[in-house]
Amino acid sequence: MKSWKPGDSFIWLSGGALALALLMVFGLIALVVVNGASFFWPRDVEQFQLNDGRVVLGEITAREKIPQPNASHAPATHRIQIKRGNRDLYGTDFIWLNETDIQNTTAPRNALVIERVEWGNFYGIFQRLEIGGQTVSNDWKFVRARLARARKLTAQIHTVSRKDIGAINRAQERLRRELKRSESAELRADYAALQAQYQEQLATLASLRGQLTDVLVVSAAGHPEVRIPLADVVRMNHPNAMTAWRKCCFYAEKLWEFVSAEPRESNTEGGVFPAIYGTVLLVLLMSLIVTPLGVLAALYLREYARQGPIISAVRIAVNNLAGVPSIVYGVFGVAFFIYLGGGTIDQAFFSDRLPTPTFGTGGLLWASLTLALLTLPVVIVATEEGLAAIPPSTRAGALALGATKFETTWRVVLPAVTPAVLTGLILAMARAAGEVAPLMITGVVKLAPALPLDGVFPYLHLDRKFMHLGFHIYDVGFQSPNVDAARPMVYTTTILLLAVVLAFNLTAISIRARLRKKYSSTHL
């Protein structure tokens, strides 16, 4: 290599630009993974003794330099952000402490962290357990056993109130609509029977609730006796006394809760299961719609239509549609699918429910149709590229052997193009999984009361609103009343979404790479 050439430094500069771009990608992924993955790890709970006599118990969540605009030469001081929980007692979850105000820091082994159904975490010291107003035990093992019992009862209550009573309510609602159409004594009697069942279930609920009399008595700084019903406790731990193995178990448990449980506390706690479910269902429905449409359109464009300036123009237009902003597709979905299509369906089939719209409002069907339209150009273009890559000799061979055009297409061309279709489809799925803007106006909600696919006839509820991982990120990160507390949750959701999207894309890239190799060898 010769030494200095004029312009070498420019080459290096341009390389620097590329390096910067790559660093940004990896930096972003690392940022999300580090912030998200550490969320479930049980951190030590520390007790801070302040100079003014106050005591703060909590986890350190951040540390930053205190800005000092006027005294720039003074030694830098820092402050730390503590998550001290107990929102019901102190009003906020977080507190900032100046490091200079802290006298000493200890990590008490008996510091207790209670995850509650409401009001976020509780940080404090265990005192005793009361059942029905009587102090029964200070034995921690017994308390844990009672907690397991309380969790079981709560799950039963959940089942009764959601499933059983829900079924009765649905049946009643159906009867009410029938009664509105035509009055009949038989229906009235049915209705009354349902009402009796409903009362019965209410009694069951009451008796179940009656068994939940355990109250945990704990203490926190400034509050010597805080009473927490055991029914409100999700889990409790002494993080400072946990072994590494216990911490790993805890991590796994939390992770499992995250992917399998429903959200709590306006989505800032609990899991994101409904959002995962909604995203997967949406992408699957979209794929079912977009694949046949995309393949048919591509076959028409490449195999059946007479090539000419019009088809070229159409091809340019289809290519262009891939660049049309997603929000525009959403707007189209609102006008065409929801108000025109949904409105018509409501008039025709659900007129007894009007003016409450059934299909005339955002829902799973309309969102997936909108996304299908949005990703249609992707599939068409990928399939067309695949079709163009099949050597004409392959088709000519089939035709020369006497096959009709349909047979050639069906038996020879389609199998050959399948990997390309698959690539397009996977890219479309990746795009659909990450797309949020059009969903915001076609049916995604922050909290859906029911899953769009469940055990209730007709099982797949295309008219229901649904939750979505991407929208979950937007909603929890930006619309949440308690952004500080919700932030780690958003990072974790982001990891999930990124993992899904990147997995789709990597699959598509690898399939495409294999395809290219295959075709380049057949060409030779």
Next chain:
Amino acid sequence: MATSKERSFRARRLFLDRLAHGVVSTSGFLIIASILAILFVIAAQVLPLLRRPTAQREPTLSSSVESPVLRTGSGEYRELFYSVTRSGVSIHRAADNTALPTGRDMDWGGATVTAVSQGLGDTFVLGLSDGRIVPATVSFSARFADGQRIVHADRVYQEAFREMGVTSIAIIAHAPTPRGQLIAIPTGPRSLRILNIEETETLLGDVSRELFRRDVEVEVKGAITALAVGHHGDLIIVGTSSGEIAEINLQDNDRTPRQSPPIRAERDARAITALGFLLGDRTLVVGTASGQVSTWQLLARDGAASLVKMHDFEPQRGSISAIAASPRNKGFVTASDEGDLYVRYGTTGRTLLKRSADEALAAVAFAPKGDGLVAGSPSGNLHRWTLNNPHPEITWKSLFGKVWYEGYNAPAYVWQSSGGTDEFEPKFSLTPLVFGTLKGTFYALLFAIPIALLGALYASQFMHPALKNLIKPVVELMAALPSVVLGFIAGIWLAPLMAQHMPALLLMPFVIAAVILAAVWAWHRAPVAARSRVRAGGELFLLAPAVLFGGWLSLQLGQAAESGLLSGDFRQWLLATFGLTFDQRNSMVVGFAMGFAVVPIIFTIAEDALAGVPPHLKAGALSLGATPWQTAVRVVLPTASPGIFSAIMIGFGRAVGETMIVLMATGNTPIMDASIFNGFRALSANIAVELPEAPEGGTLYRVLFLAALLLLAMTFVANTLAEWVRLHLRRRYQVL
């Protein structure tokens, strides 16, 4: 010879073939047609915005007794109408053109109604020829029986009272105040009596009335010819026979009313014949004897409130006899004594509709839902129209130009689609949104183009192909990152961080470039043996630490610069030196985040174009002694320039339509400020935020569709241009 079996087999095959041909062709055609129809569906939603309003004449209601109509109005369903004539309030049923029996009549004592003032809803104050004042109300109620709507009207006269020294009332005006009502009547050519009636409810539920009287001398030329009370009784507007208008401020109850200097409404100085306020009592409508109509508002100028003209409307024939404001929006209707009826809109200054009643008109009113007009004539007839006027506030000018809104000192571009009250004036200027979209796009491209193009140049010209095959998928992955993730990181993580390290960020491009140059210098001093082991493009791995180090160094330098040069606080310094404010979620954050989304797109397309330059061109340049950089910049880059243009256009299209990033990383305030330290609101984010709230078919709904159409047009033009250039380029490469 083919057997029959073979023949039928062949027939079936041929049939299948034809069937498939038909199915594929029609469905393929339909699919493509339907996705192209997106444009038309959206346009169809926008089109009604541009439609002119229409009015349909309905049968005239004529009364048997010829008595001039002083005021008129209708019930909510336009089945019942009322008119105020000399003999009081009467109610008419439209279906059979009959006068309905009404409640208890009052003792007129031979007097007739000579002046009427109409307040909110259907409350009136009547002035009689004997100087008495009678408050009155008409109320409508509807009930449903057997699926039929039965509308009932009720008229109530309240207790009359007489004013000392007032003999006959020709002009009267009133308005409800928080505690009662305020009535104004002229007692002479330039003197006014102001009656403030305060109603208090006693513990027993009785209403006791207290009356405060004030006499005011008005300093104007000519005699008072018209009056209007506005702002909950806070002010009175006086119109005179010399064409002057003046405001009398009653805000301070204890002090003597203050009068603004009179202003001549029109150049011809004809008498003011009608005054009225638009919904919300902020805009004043002035009508003159020469048929001129204008709107005015009170603005604080030079410390004092004065009346300022906002719009001159198209003049009418004859003299303006009545003005009525729409109860739904900022529209109004003016009637003239030549029988013309003009429907106008206050915000836009436009006359929407002209109708004629073929006889002089003295009174006019909108139906309560704004879907009808009724006008009364001196001969006692009630002329009626149904009105279809769904989007009166939209004109090309109100969408894209400067509009003078109520409460604004000057015409402005404003987007504010909804407010807290019914009296809110919607402001649908798309200009700040288009500006926001272009601003965001500009900063995104400013960040993305250098990085993407330099990166593409490097990858295509100076990198080993094996390494390039590794790098390209990574960049494609970058393109696949969901924008909601980028927006979240930008809004939650990057924005606060950037706000802390602003000076460092401004230094960063230069520092990183300097560090890279230093690295080059050091590299060339490294032993040849070490250098030759790195293959082309391997510099990248050396560059990554250099870039990281540059970033770190600029953070340090930035902090030093902030505390040393900018007195420790960048924001203070910015405000003091340039007068610029600083938002945390600003355009720089968006530029970074959206640039991040655009870099891979520009990179991929530009790289393809650069790599596609025929190798013999490069070989030729190199063999003539050009250095690799000279070859790249002087030969490869110009040849591929159309491809690079196309890459930038595609990147532009992506940035224009990007929604989640601008939604999350800007403050979404629709301001027009090019400063990089402020946020903006983009068309796309605006649609995402407002469409779920917009009622179907409403003006906001249609304007949002127009915004979508604009986005579609912008991206379509950019993409088509890019595609055309790209095809052109491919042909050129084939020739070369």
